[in-house]
Amino acid sequence: MPDRFVLVLAGGRGERFWPWSQPERPKQLLPLAPGGRSLLAATLERALRLTGPDRVLVLTARDLVPAVRAECPPGVLVVGEPVGRNTAPAIGAAAAWALAQAADATLAVMPSDHLITRTDAFTADAERAFALAGAEPVLVTFGIRPTHAETNFGYLRHGARLEERVHRVARFTEKPDRATAARWIADGDHLWNSGIFVWGAATFLDALTASRPQLATPLRGLGGPRTAPALEAALERVFPALESISVDYAVLEHAPNVITIEASFDWDDLGSWSAWARTQPRDDQGNVAFGDALVMDCERCVVVGEGGPAAALGLRDMVVVHANGATLAVPLDRSEQVRQVSEAVRRRAVAAGPRS
Amino acid sequence: MPDRFVLVLAGGRGERFWPWSQPERPKQLLPLAPGGRSLLAATLERALRLTGPDRVLVLTARDLVPAVRAECPPGVLVVGEPVGRNTAPAIGAAAAWALAQAADATLAVMPSDHLITRTDAFTADAERAFALAGAEPVLVTFGIRPTHAETNFGYLRHGARLEERVHRVARFTEKPDRATAARWIADGDHLWNSGIFVWGAATFLDALTASRPQLATPLRGLGGPRTAPALEAALERVFPALESISVDYAVLEHAPNVITIEASFDWDDLGSWSAWARTQPRDDQGNVAFGDALVMDCERCVVVGEGGPAAALGLRDMVVVHANGATLAVPLDRSEQVRQVSEAVRRRAVAAGPRS
Numbered sequence: 112m113p114d115r116f117v118l119v120l121a122g123g124r125g126e127r128f129w130p131w132s133q134p135e136r137p138k139q140l141l142p143l144a145p146g147g148r149s150l151l152a153a154t155l156e157r158a159l160r161l162t163g164p165d166r167v168l169v170l171t172a173r174d175l176v177p178a179v180r181a182e183c184p185p186g187v188l189v190v191g192e193p194v195g196r197n198t199a200p201a202i203g204a205a206a207a208w209a210l211a212q213a214a215d216a217t218l219a220v221m222p223s224d225h226l227i228t229r230t231d232a233f234t235a236d237a238e239r240a241f242a243l244a245g246a247e248p249v250l251v252t253f254g255i256r257p258t259h260a261e262t263n264f265g266y267l268r269h270g271a272r273l274e275e276r277v278h279r280v281a282r283f284t285e286k287p288d289r290a291t292a293a294r295w296i297a298d299g300d301h302l303w304n305s306g307i308f309v310w311g312a313a314t315f316l317d318a319l320t321a322s323r324p325q326l327a328t329p330l331r332g333l334g335g336p337r338t339a340p341a342l343e344a345a346l347e348r349v350f351p352a353l354e355s356i357s358v359d360y361a362v363l364e365h366a367p368n369v370i371t372i373e374a375s376f377d378w379d380d381l382g383s384w385s386a387w388a389r390t391q392p393r394d395d396q397g398n399v400a401f402g403d404a405l406v407m408d409c410e411r412c413v414v415v416g417e418g419g420p421a422a423a424l425g426l427r428d429m430v431v432v433h434a435n436g437a438t439l440a441v442p443l444d445r446s447e448q449v450r451q452v453s454e455a456v457r458r459r460a461v462a463a464g465p466r467s
Numbered sequence: 468m469p470d471r472f473v474l475v476l477a478g479g480r481g482e483r484f485w486p487w488s489q490p491e492r493p494k495q496l497l498p499l500a501p502g503g504r505s506l507l508a509a510t511l512e513r514a515l516r517l518t519g520p521d522r523v524l525v526l527t528a529r530d531l532v533p534a535v536r537a538e539c540p541p542g543v544l545v546v547g548e549p550v551g552r553n554t555a556p557a558i559g560a561a562a563a564w565a566l567a568q569a570a571d572a573t574l575a576v577m578p579s580d581h582l583i584t585r586t587d588a589f590t591a592d593a594e595r596a597f598a599l600a601g602a603e604p605v606l607v608t609f610g611i612r613p614t615h616a617e618t619n620f621g622y623l624r625h626g627a628r629l630e631e632r633v634h635r636v637a638r639f640t641e642k643p644d645r646a647t648a649a650r651w652i653a654d655g656d657h658l659w660n661s662g663i664f665v666w667g668a669a670t671f672l673d674a675l676t677a678s679r680p681q682l683a684t685p686l687r688g689l690g691g692p693r694t695a696p697a698l699e700a701a702l703e704r705v706f707p708a709l710e711s712i713s714v715d716y717a718v719l720e721h722a723p724n725v726i727t728i729e730a731s732f733d734w735d736d737l738g739s740w741s742a743w744a745r746t747q748p749r750d751d752q753g754n755v756a757f758g759d760a761l762v763m764d765c766e767r768c769v770v771v772g773e774g775g776p777a778a779a780l781g782l783r784d785m786v787v788v789h790a791n792g793a794t795l796a797v798p799l800d801r802s803e804q805v806r807q808v809s810e811a812v813r814r815r816a817v818a819a820g821p822r823s
Contacts, residue, residue: 130776130778405808405811405812407807407808407811418792419793419794420794420812421793421794422486422793422795422796422808422811422812423796423797424795424796424798424801424804424805424807424808425797425801425804426796426797426798429796431787431794432794433789433793433794436775436792437776437777437778437789438772438775438776438777438778438787438788438789438794439778439780440779440780440782440785440787441779441780441781441782442780442782445781448780448781449780451763451780452761452763452778452780455761455763455778456761459761459776
């Protein structure tokens with residue numbers, strides 16, 4: 112059996128849960144998973160069902176390393192990137208690192224800010240993906256059966272069927288418009304791209320060499336340092352000069368050997384407060400009260416208090432958040448626009464200069 | 468001309484502006500007056516148009532003395548009551564204190580948590596009240612022409628007309644039901660009781676003796692200490708044993724010699740967030756943004772950020788407040804129920820015990 116490695120991508124700065132999420136405590140570090148665990152901790156649990164801790168590499172931003180490490184079991188390698196370069200360089204670096212340790216290395220890639228609750232189903236699907244990627248030079252993606260005409264995801268179009276729930280990918284497309292997304296859902300041949308991948312380390316680097324040789328060449332030289340400082344030093348030499356690009360654009364849209372497994376596990380990218388609310392227990396009036404929340408005569412509201420009370424009285428279909436010394440109030444059906452709020456708050460803070 | 472004294476009542480713990488108002492920083496200390504001044508500071512300005520600072524006595528709760536003193540000009544006597552006993556004992560104490568200094572003392576009584584912006588009109592009305600109270604043994608009240616069927620105020624019913632805008636008070640009634648309030652507004656003979664009074668110190672103590680001798684007797688013995696520690700020591704001896712009762716119930720409902728001046732100044736008791744909002748400048752969409760407030764695509768909202776940002780997106784007719792480490796969100800037309808919220812938060816805090 113080939114040697115298995117896992118890359119956990121933990122460098123995101125998701126702002127959609129502002130003010131709960133902050134640049135120094137982004138979405139993957141929030142207790143959004145069942146049992147009040149962080150999404151990152153839940154991701155690590157899934158990773159460690161597949162391989163040993165010394166084969167799990169967590170890449171994050173340098174300033175997030177201490178907070179990320181606190182969520183990781185002992186033995187896991189937590190490495191800070193000197194600069195963010197999106198997913199293609201990160202995955203290429205992990206592939207080179209794994210390949211330097213084992214010529215037959217297979218690599219699973221897992222975002223750390225998505226919610227998956229059916230861990231057993233995930234493990235079974237991942238086992239199947241490792242088997243496929245170990246047997247043939249294919250790039251295995253996990254496709255999610257769409258539930259609505261989402262315009263913020265990438266889509267995978269089925270090509271030839273290979274076996275049950277496994278197809279070649281005929282086309283890989285980022286973020287369609289709404290009409291296109293609706294058509295794709297109707298045809299039954301399109302799946303959402305979950306951003307979870309499994310492939311041979313060599314297979315991936317070959318694909319990267321074919322489509323982005325200027326990325327592949329420096330990354331191949333990284334080697335397989337076993338300690339975080341050594342790997343950080345290696346990234347420091349290489350990363351700053353690299354193009355910042357996603358693996359979708361750099362590799363998956365071009366490679367001919369992409370296949371997809373239709374996931375048997377549940378998956379949610381938790382892209383908004385309302386998405387998170389759907390995963391939470393509710394009271395008789397449909398409210399989600401989390402932390403220090405006081406909910407009086409409300410219906411279908413999400414009220415979150417962290418570090419102080421959030422009180423809502425007489426509201427319908429609203430999100431009210433008190434966290435990190437700030438307050439947010441927004442209708443539930445506009446919670447996808449929270450990023451605009453956090454950006455505006457940040458711009459104002461910059462304009463105002465340092466607080467006295 | 469008789470010697471003029473002013474009592475400013477600054478012991479209230481108004482909770483209607485929670486979380487902006489807190490027990491240690493109640494409504495009269497908030498910057499609710501024009502120019503971002505506290506209501507108390509604005510009250511002191513009115514008081515000092517009528518007499519010298521050494522004739523102004525500010526009564527408050529003992530723990531509020533430092534914060535209250537910070538709002539008062541030098542020379543004003545700020546005194547902490549050992550226990551709160553409502554307005555009748557406080558006014559009786561001030562009357563005894565003034566009488567000990569001048570046998571012909573007249574005393575104006577001013578709540579410190581109301582909003583009055585037309586200071587010149589107030590001064591003119593107060594001059595007239597001092598003249599009336601200096602000439603005859605009458606209890607002068609200020610009546611406000613009602614604008615709506617308020618059920619939280621006391622009402623003064625006109626008796627015989629004495630001169631322009633001055634009537635005897637035929638009846639003094641606390642908090643009618645809504646139907647009664649509506650009838651009273653229609654008849655044109657009822658005014659709101661503003662809680663602002665002017666009377667001879669001896670006249671008031673005589674009225675108190677007639678209706679509540681058990682209050683008047685110990686208060687008459689207080690004397691006229693000129694320093695805060697001496698007056699606090701005197702109150703310490705007398706206050707704990709006194710009945711806690713308002714001047715309305717203890718005196719004004721019983722006294723035959725109550726008259727009223729219909730105010731020519733504006734007056735608002737600022738009983739809720741929505742009442743305060745009516746006094747503030749608005750943007751083109753009717754929003755009030757105060758402090759660190761971010762208002763995006765909102766209409767007719769009140770957004771207040773103190774000590775951190777309050778962000779509102781896509782709201783209509785809402786109050787959103789971030790202050791003192793807490794968050795409030797409530798529809799504008801239910802902002803009168805905020806006291807229930809603050810009480811519930813306090814109960815929870817007590818139940819939870821001290822924070823770690």
